[in-house]
Amino acid sequence: MTxxxxxxxTVNMLTAAEVEDSRFDTDCLFEDILKADKTALVLRGxxxxxxxDADRLMLAAEKRCGGTPLQYxxxxxxFFxxxxxxxxGVLIPRPDTEVLIEKVLEHFSAAGNSAPEICDLCSGxxxxxxxxxxxxxxATVHAVELSSEAMPYLIKNIGRHNAGVKIIKGDVTDGRLLENFSDPDDVGEFRKIDCIVSNPPYVTDKEMTELSREVRREPEMALCGGADGLKFYRVISCLWSEILKGGGLIAFEIGFEQGEAVMEILEKNGYENVSVYQDYAGRDRVVTGIKKNG
Ligand SMILES: C[S@@+](CC[C@H](N)C(=O)[O-])C[C@H]1O[C@@H](n2cnc3c(N)ncnc32)[C@H](O)[C@@H]1O
Structure with missing residues (x-):
């Protein structure tokens, strides 16, 4: 076959299997497996x-037709x-999450702090x-993740980028994790850091039943945020506030209908200048707040 x-x-197979963007996915598979981009198709069609090679390509196409995400x-x-x-076993990074990165970087640029200590909760x-x-x-960056399936990806990605991120394996809802931030000079107290950032699971129980077949292949644990999707925002903004400096930044990715609810959670938990920001599609996607002093 040529x-x-x-x-x-491949395009016909994927289209028949109702893959949303069958041509894009086919192009990606051709580039990855056959090292053949669009120019190659014109020149060597x-x-x-x-x-x-054709067998390897067909195998991948069949997986895609069966609902395996292209990225897997x-x-x-x-990402960025x-x-x-x-x-x-690990959530696929989304372009929307880049807005969260931008807001954290803008904050530290405006604050003139190029060496903050940051903790990324639910790191995937x-x-x-x-x-x-x-x-x-x-910066000093910590990454907290519970999933044993996600952990190998976290380790490999830190290594791949030679990033020197410190891993904490554990449950962000478990207060004992804060002991990782115990102050060596002040027994019983925590060291205070500059930023808590998180893209936690935020899909509601109802939305979990309506996910596309591709998203359903991603780990439930990475998606499900409880009955109203807000469980992690409540716990993190309260519990992890213990290790955040007064004036420190908390920054969350949110579901696009959760802006008001998450702003309210932050305001109730001692944050000010609480703001919501939109993603590239104009939907609410990030909420930030500054921990009040004192
Ligand atoms: C929405 S994903 C975000 C992953 C990654 N930060 C990103 O933006 O692509 C949420 C992550 O939280 C992890 N997670 C779920 N429950 C957790 C818990 N109780 N403690 C720590 N991590 C948890 C999941 O395994 C998943 O990796």
């Missing part, structure tokens, strides 16, 4: 594809201009923690 014939066949098949995905390993692939460390090389 390159062009194989391309047409009539060249025969070796049987083994490729094994990596780009850097590639991150992804696969079964580590896309937030690693990106912040790469963008603020003098």
């Amino acid at each position: 390159l062009k014939e194989l391309h047409d066949l 009539n060249a025969e594809v070796p049987e083994l 098949i490729l094994g990596e995905w780009e 201009g850097r590639p991150f390993y992804v696969g079964e 692939s580590g896309c937030i923690a690693v990106t912040l460390k790469k963008e603020l090389p003098k």
